[in-house]
Amino acid sequence: MSDQSLADAPDLTVPVPPGPVPSAPSRDQRPEVELSVDGQRVSVPEGSTLLDACRQCGIDTPTLCYVETLTPVNVCRVCVVELEGSRTLVPACSRKAEPGMAIRTDSERVRLSRRMVLEFLASSTDVTQSPELSSYMESYGADPERYGERDAQAESKTQPAKVDNELYVRDYAKCVLCYKCVEACGEDAQNTFAIAVAGRGFEAHIATEFDVSLPESACVYCGNCIGVCPTGALVFKAEHDLRERGEWDASRQESTDTICPYCGVGCTLSVHTQDNQIVKVTSPLDQEVTSGNLCIKGRFGWQFTTVASKAADDTAAEGE
Amino acid sequence: MDLHFTADEPTASEVDAVDAVLGAAESRWHGGQRVDPSEAQTSESGHRTAGQRHLLLPVLHEINGRVGWISRGALNYACKRLEVPPAEAYGVATFYDMFSLEQAPPVVARVCDDIACQAKGAIDLCASLERAMGPAGDGNAGRCGWVRSPCLGQCERAPAVLVTAAGERPWTSVIAPATAQAVEAACSKDSPTDGPQVRESVPQAGQASLQLLHRVGSPSAQSLKEYRADGGLRAWELALDQGSEWVIEQVEKSNLVGRGGAAFPTGRKWRAVAQAGGPKYVVCNADESEPGTFKDRVLMEGDPFGVVEAIMIAAFATASERAYVYVRGEYPDATEGMRSAIAELDSAGLLKRACPIEIRRGAGAYICGEETALFNSIEGFRGEPRNKPPYPTESGLFGRPTLVNNVETLANVLRILPQGGAAYAALGTERSSGPKLFCLSGHVAKPGVYEIPFGATVRELIELAGGVSGTGRLQAVLVGGAAGAFLGPDELDAPFTFEGMRAVGATVGSAVVMPFDDSVDLGGVLLRIAEFFRDESCGQCVPCRVGTVRQEELLERLRSGHTIGTLDHERQLLREVSQVMRDASICGLGHTASSAVDSALERFPIFQGATR
Numbered sequence: 052m053s054d055q056s057l058a059d060a061p062d063l064t065v066p067v068p069p070g071p072v073p074s075a076p077s078r079d080q081r082p083e084v085e086l087s088v089d090g091q092r093v094s095v096p097e098g099s100t101l102l103d104a105c106r107q108c109g110i111d112t113p114t115l116c117y118v119e120t121l122t123p124v125n126v127c128r129v130c131v132v133e134l135e136g137s138r139t140l141v142p143a144c145s146r147k148a149e150p151g152m153a154i155r156t157d158s159e160r161v162r163l164s165r166r167m168v169l170e171f172l173a174s175s176t177d178v179t180q181s182p183e184l185s186s187y188m189e190s191y192g193a194d195p196e197r198y199g200e201r202d203a204q205a206e207s208k209t210q211p212a213k214v215d216n217e218l219y220v221r222d223y224a225k226c227v228l229c230y231k232c233v234e235a236c237g238e239d240a241q242n243t244f245a246i247a248v249a250g251r252g253f254e255a256h257i258a259t260e261f262d263v264s265l266p267e268s269a270c271v272y273c274g275n276c277i278g279v280c281p282t283g284a285l286v287f288k289a290e291h292d293l294r295e296r297g298e299w300d301a302s303r304q305e306s307t308d309t310i311c312p313y314c315g316v317g318c319t320l321s322v323h324t325q326d327n328q329i330v331k332v333t334s335p336l337d338q339e340v341t342s343g344n345l346c347i348k349g350r351f352g353w354q355f356t357t358v359a360s361k362a363a364d365d366t367a368a369e370g371e
Numbered sequence: 372m373d374l375h376f377t378a379d380e381p382t383a384s385e386v387d388a389v390d391a392v393l394g395a396a397e398s399r400w401h402g403g404q405r406v407d408p409s410e411a412q413t414s415e416s417g418h419r420t421a422g423q424r425h426l427l428l429p430v431l432h433e434i435n436g437r438v439g440w441i442s443r444g445a446l447n448y449a450c451k452r453l454e455v456p457p458a459e460a461y462g463v464a465t466f467y468d469m470f471s472l473e474q475a476p477p478v479v480a481r482v483c484d485d486i487a488c489q490a491k492g493a494i495d496l497c498a499s500l501e502r503a504m505g506p507a508g509d510g511n512a513g514r515c516g517w518v519r520s521p522c523l524g525q526c527e528r529a530p531a532v533l534v535t536a537a538g539e540r541p542w543t544s545v546i547a548p549a550t551a552q553a554v555e556a557a558c559s560k561d562s563p564t565d566g567p568q569v570r571e572s573v574p575q576a577g578q579a580s581l582q583l584l585h586r587v588g589s590p591s592a593q594s595l596k597e598y599r600a601d602g603g604l605r606a607w608e609l610a611l612d613q614g615s616e617w618v619i620e621q622v623e624k625s626n627l628v629g630r631g632g633a634a635f636p637t638g639r640k641w642r643a644v645a646q647a648g649g650p651k652y653v654v655c656n657a658d659e660s661e662p663g664t665f666k667d668r669v670l671m672e673g674d675p676f677g678v679v680e681a682i683m684i685a686a687f688a689t690a691s692e693r694a695y696v697y698v699r700g701e702y703p704d705a706t707e708g709m710r711s712a713i714a715e716l717d718s719a720g721l722l723k724r725a726c727p728i729e730i731r732r733g734a735g736a737y738i739c740g741e742e743t744a745l746f747n748s749i750e751g752f753r754g755e756p757r758n759k760p761p762y763p764t765e766s767g768l769f770g771r772p773t774l775v776n777n778v779e780t781l782a783n784v785l786r787i788l789p790q791g792g793a794a795y796a797a798l799g800t801e802r803s804s805g806p807k808l809f810c811l812s813g814h815v816a817k818p819g820v821y822e823i824p825f826g827a828t829v830r831e832l833i834e835l836a837g838g839v840s841g842t843g844r845l846q847a848v849l850v851g852g853a854a855g856a857f858l859g860p861d862e863l864d865a866p867f868t869f870e871g872m873r874a875v876g877a878t879v880g881s882a883v884v885m886p887f888d889d890s891v892d893l894g895g896v897l898l899r900i901a902e903f904f905r906d907e908s909c910g911q912c913v914p915c916r917v918g919t920v921r922q923e924e925l926l927e928r929l930r931s932g933h934t935i936g937t938l939d940h941e942r943q944l945l946r947e948v949s950q951v952m953r954d955a956s957i958c959g960l961g962h963t964a965s966s967a968v969d970s971a972l973e974r975f976p977i978f979q980g981a982t983r
Contacts, residue, residue, distance in 0.1 A: 125758050126912045128955040139962060140954045145758055160954055164914070167951035171917035197944060198921060199928075199935045228910070237456075244456030245375075248753065248910075249465040251736070253920045255910030258465075260377065260457035261443050261472070269375035269456065 086152040101132055101143040101154055110156050113165060113187045115172075115281050116229035117144040120342045121239045124230045129168045129187070133158045140164055162191060169193040175253075177208050177224045180283030184227075207253075212291065215264040218272050218351045220291040221257075225284035228255060232276035232285060240344045245269040246276070274350035278333055278343050287331045287351075300325060308335075311349040316340060318349050329353045374456055379443035384539075388437040389449050392430045393423075396452060423453050425769075427751035431464055432700075432732055439479075439537035440471040455751070466753045466909075468520075468735030469535075469700045476516035477537040478558050480504075481701070482549075484519045485662045485903065486853070486896050487526035487812040487885060490841075491548065496530050499551035504558075515558040521737065521903055522662035522853075523547075523701050526812035526885075527572050527819045533701055534558055543703040566704065569672040572665070574819045574836070582786045582806045583779070584822045587673030592708065595715045598676040604721075606788040610684045611724060618688040619645055622784060624792025626804040631656055631740070631777030632852070632880045633959070634869055640774055643764035644689040647772035653686045653694040653726070654749075654768055654775040657709075658733050658740040660699055661852035662903060663883035666808040667778035669820045671698070671705035674782070675712035681781035683716070683725035684788070689774050693726050697745050699733040706732060737907035741958050742767075742775045744909065755911045756958035779808055799825030803868035803879075813849070813885035814841040828871075830863035832884050841888030847975065849887070851880025853900045854963035856970035857893075876970065894930050894977050897968050901926050904964040915961030918952040922965060929978035938979075942972075 081096040088101075088108045095104045100123075105112045115127040123145035131140035135153040140160065155161060169188045173195035178184050188195075212222035230248065237244045245268045249258040259268035277285040286294075293299040304325045311318040319338045323331040332350050336343040381389070390396070430449045434441050441464055450457045464470045482500060484493045500517050501507065508518050525531035528547035534557050536542050544557045545566035557564040570576050570588030577588070586592065591601035598604070610618045623638030644651055655678070659667040671678055678696075686694045696713075698706045713728050722728060731749050733739050739748045743757035746768045767773025783805055787795045796804045803825035809832055812818045816837025823835065829848060839845045845860045850867070856877035858865065865875045872879050887896065901923040910916045925945045928934050934941045949965035956962055971977060 125957070128912050128914055128957075131955045139956075142758065160950075163947060164951045164955040167918075167947060168913045168955065171913050171921065171951075175917055175920075197935065197940075198924070227913075228916070237459075244459055247456070247458040247462035249462045250910070251466050252905060252908040252910040253916055255916065258458065258461065260446065260461040263377060267377055269458065 084148045084150050086148050086150065086154065088154055089156055095148050099148050101134075101141070101146045101148055101152075102130060104148050104154075105132070105143055105156055112143055112156065113169075113183075113191075114144055115184065115227060116231060118231060118279055118281075118336065120336050120344075121231060121234045121279065124234065127168065127172075127227065127229055129165055131161060131164050132156045133161050166191040166193050170195045170198070172227050174198045175207055176227050176282070177222075178227075178282060180225060181281060184282065213264075214288070214291070216266055216272070216288075218288055218347075219274060219277055220286055220288050221265075222284050222286070222291070223256060225282045226257060227282050227284075228257070229281060231279040231281065232257060235275040235279045235344070236270075240275050240342075241271070241273050243269055243271050243273070245271070272347040272351060273345060274332075274347070275344045277350075278345070289328075289330045293325070293330060299330075304330065311345070313346075313348045313352065318345055320345070320349055322353070329356060374450065374454065376447045376451065376457060377443060379447055381442070381444040381448035382438075385434055385438060385442065385445035386448060388433045389430055389445070389452055392426060392433050393452050424455060424751040425749060427453055427455055427460060427463060428731065428734065428748060431460075431467075431470055432734060435470050435537070435734075436535075436541040437537055437539065439477040440473060440475045442474075453751075459752075463751065463753050466736060467700075467733075470734055471510075474510050476510070476512045476514055478515040479535050480515070480517040480546075480554050480558055481520040481523065481533040481535065482507075482517055482554070483521070483523040483525070483529070483531045483533075484899075485522035486849070486899050487522065487663050488530040489896070489899060490813045490885075490887060490891060491529035493530040496532075496549060496551060496554075500554060503551055503555055515555075517554070517558075520701075521906060522660065522664075524659055524665045524668050524699070526663050526665055526810065528567055529812065529818075532557075533703075534564075536561070545704065569669055569704075572669050572819050573673065573821075574817045575821060581822050583670070583782050583808060584673065584820065586677060587669060592673055592675055595676065595712075595719055603676055604680055606785045607680050607683055607687075607721075609788050610687055615645065615688040615690065618684060618788065621787050621792035621795075622688075625783075625787045625795040626792075627780065627783050627787065627795070628803075628869070629777055630779035630783070630808070630882070632661065632854070632878075634879060637776065637780055637783075640764055640776070641685070641688055644691070644772050644774040647764065649690065649771075650692045651689060651772040652768045652774070653682060653689065653691045654742075654745065654773055655682050655694065655696040655778060655781060656740060656742065656745060656775055657696055657698040657702070657705070657778045658745060659702075659778070659881070660733075660737040660740050661854065661881040661883065662900070663812055663849065663852055663885045664810050664881040665812075666810050666820045666882065668702050668705050670778050670782055670808075671702070672708050675705075675708035676716070677782060677785055678778055679709065679712045679716055679728065681784045682728060683722065684784055685774055685776065685781060686726040686728075687724060691726055691774065694728045695731055695749055695768070696728065697731045697733060697739070697749060699740075700735050701733075706730060736909075737903075738909045738958075738960055741960060744958070745775070746773070753909070755909045756960075758957060800866070800868050800870070802870045807867075807882060809867065809882045809884055811836040811884050814839055814845075814888040814891075815884075815886055816840045825868050826866055828864050828866050829858060829884060832867055833863070833886055836884075839886050839888060842890050844889040846887050846889040846891060847893060847971070849885040849896075849967065850883060851878045852883045853903055854878075854959070854966055855880040855883060856966055857974060858970075859974045878966075893971060893975060894926075897971055897977065898923070898926050898930060900967050904960065908960060908964070912955075912957045912961065914951045914955040915957070915964065918948050918956075918961065919964050921948050922952075922968065926968065926978075945972075 083094045085094045113129045125142035125145040130143040132143045133155040134141045170193045210224045214220050307322045311320050318341045321333045334341040434445045450460050523531045525547045531547035532549040534544040542563040544564040573587045590597045619641045627637040628634045736754045738744045739754040741756045744754040748754040763773045807825050809821045847857045865871050905919040905923045908915045908919045952961045
């Protein structure tokens with residue numbers, strides 16, 4: 052670069068504007084919207100959803116495909132509520148509250164739809180590792196047995212788990228197609244786009260391109276899909292192996308929060324241990340730094356703890 | 372975007388196919404050769420990538436059209452060029468019936484075995500084809516294979532077959548009515564077989580009273596010169612003269628409501644989009660896929676300039692910057708007619724005052740007729756409906772205000788402007804204004820598209836089409852489409868208007884009138900309808916994805932007599948399945964997937980006994 056061009060270069064110092072530094076208005080300052088939930092008047096900040104309003108009233112609303120950290124896709128329809136003036140039920144998770152709305156969360160129509168959705172899912176997928184779904188099934192009186200057993204559903208319910216790497220397992224017999232993993236892999240978190248929904252209708256499923264194995268795909272093993280899976284379809288290989296051996300025991304597990312030591316970002320880790328072995332690592336969804344997301348190192352990079360303690364055991368054994 | 376690809380490479384013809392849509396690759400970033408070393412340090416993504424995603428479906432069409440299927444290497448190359456993640460592109464490609472992700476024969480006969488064609492011998496046709504050409508869907512069938520297809524929109528000439536041939540110059544043939552010999556002959560050729568003439572689909576052709584079908588069969592479809600000579604472009608010139616506000620006022624005064632099935636007031640849509648800020652779009656919904664419906668096909672084949680003129684008026688009135696015509700993939704002749712009409716109007720400089728008009732082809736997915744699924748399809752995504760609100764007039768195609776109208780709806784605008792909205796509104800009944808197209812197929816003597824002002828009864832429509840054929844003894848009439856309702860012989864005096872149909876628990880829908888004689892196994896028809904919705908559900912929401920499967924299973928059990936528990940128990944279960952689909956599904960497909968079945972079970976003694 053010549054001296055001439057240096058002389059022509061613009062001044063790079065940015066003038067600081069006078070006055071206080073602007074900041075986003077706080078949540079409380081948003082105008083309020085008043086609506087009625089089961090006859091009860093409730094006021095929520097503008098932009099809130101019907102689900103927010105229900106929760107504010109202390110009404111337990113089942114959700115499956117909804118999680119605070121992802122864009123609502125409203126596909127599971129288990130959160131539907133009855134909105135006065137609407138021909139059909141509406142999804143609470145994504146419908147914005149409007150002034151004067153009147154919703155019912157426990158009408159016969161709502162209960163029937165929620166029960167049917169739960170029955171539909173339990174009759175076509177293996178929901179044994181989704182305690183939340185099972186407890187909702189109980190409270191809504193869902194009976195998945197009444198549909199009988201048919202080839203198509205038996206096939207989808209008993210397909211073998213995909214074990215193609217050492218870090219995590221995809222057991223799509225347990226998949227309820229909530230789209231959360233696709234969102235976490237894509238635009239809402241990781242921007243890797245290794246998986247998408249493929250096929251159509253009852254044959255729709257989560258897949259890599261041409262269903263290639265994860266090592267052949269774009270997967271970077273951040274495990275953020277595992278973090279949002281509501282049914283145990285995506286699990287750590289460690290958890291899968293323990294369950295296969297019948298040794299998985301949640302009552303013997305502890306969770307310890309710590310900060311990931313790998314880099315300077317400072318992600319909170321919840322390290323889940325059973326018998327002093329790390330079986331799973333998560334991050335709290337409400338954690339500011341991570342929103343529940345981690346990278347391959349924070350999520351999976353803990354084998355050395357096992358190796359080290361094994362080495363220590365070996366040393367101790369040698370000393371004896 | 373940092374994308375990861377498998378090692379699979381495209382063949383030369385696959386590269387040619389993609390390049391035919393996108394132009395040759397400029398650099399290695401676009402899947403080409405690395406020429407300039409500095410390219411290793413630069414990437415063009417972001418805005419450019421987002422701007423090209425909408426070309427994914429055209430690219431997949433071109434690959435499938437030339438090669439007959441989409442290989443891993445082809446998908447990789449398409450994704451490199453468009454910077455689309457391959458997993459997403461795979462998800463899109465597997466959504467559409469007309470794309471094959473496995474090696475398939477280059478020539479495929481798509482044989483309609485839907486309700487109208489079944490009433491005219493489609494089952495026997497399939498059996499003959501199986502004997503002659505082997506099992507349906509055989510990927511190793513050699514040069515020619517065949518597959519079963521949902522309604523092809525050729526119901527007036529049932530049974531219908533669409534032959535698609537892949538190659539350097541892909542071609543298609545419509546064989547209707549079809550015989551196994553005719554299908555085999557068409558498949559073994561290496562050029563298209565002449566199809567039936569559109570004029571034959573309009574038994575009233577030439578009658579002076581016709582307002583929407585008056586040009587079908589006339590030379591005006593052939594060239595702009597003939598179209599002008601036939602009075603074409605008068606509405607367009609009137610619109611330019613009087614201005615957009617006047618146009619919208621006339622559409623409002625006409626009380627025209629959408630002819631696609633939802634019956635929304637057209638003027639309200641036009642007004643909302645005209646008032647919205649730009650950029651905005653016009654979409655002509657020509658994804659006519661409702662079983663038994665073929666009126667839009669006849670309009671596009673018989674009067675393509677008329678349809679395009681109406682789109683021009685819509686774009687002018689709403690100040691839209693681009694218009695899209697989304698034609699279903701099974702309508703090659705309509706697509707070609709529209710394409711050449713647009714090209715001719717464009718080269719005559721007439722689109723300048725309107726806007727550029729693009730054709731997009733569907734690829735075999737009924738759900739893409741749902742307006743928001745259609746937007747997703749144009750944008751290069753899976754055709755999954757969006758949750759509403761927001762409505763298209765606010766946030767539609769590319770997230771912008773969008774006017775979306777059905778073909779027949781638009782065609783009415785050409786009748787509204789010359790006489791004024793008020794005069795138009797006087798035609799028909801008070802609540803259902805204007806001339807209307809009806810699709811008559813199944814057991815009628817003269818099937819076809821009929822035009823008559825709103826107000827005629829179902830009986831009058833059947834008589835207009837020559838009365839009940841087959842055994843001559845009517846068992847039931849399906850009105851409105853597969854998402855409509857069955858009426859009994861005692862309900863034929865119901866007027867086929869919005870209010871008249873509502874009174875008998877039916878809908879106008881897409882104006883299907885499909886009588887079945889008393890030889891037809893109605894239980895079988897219901898099962899085919901249930902199968903249709905199971906196949907066409909996008910799979911996004913649980914009530915529809917699983918509900919359509921459960922509905923079909925239940926009907927099968929009721930039909931075979933192998934029920935779980937008592938008959939009453941099963942019928943109660945069916946009612947509950949129907950209710951959750953109607954109440955909790957995302958879109959109209961799920962809401963109406965049980966309408967026809969429910970209406971039939973209410974009216975007819977089907978599945979009453981244990982075993983048939």
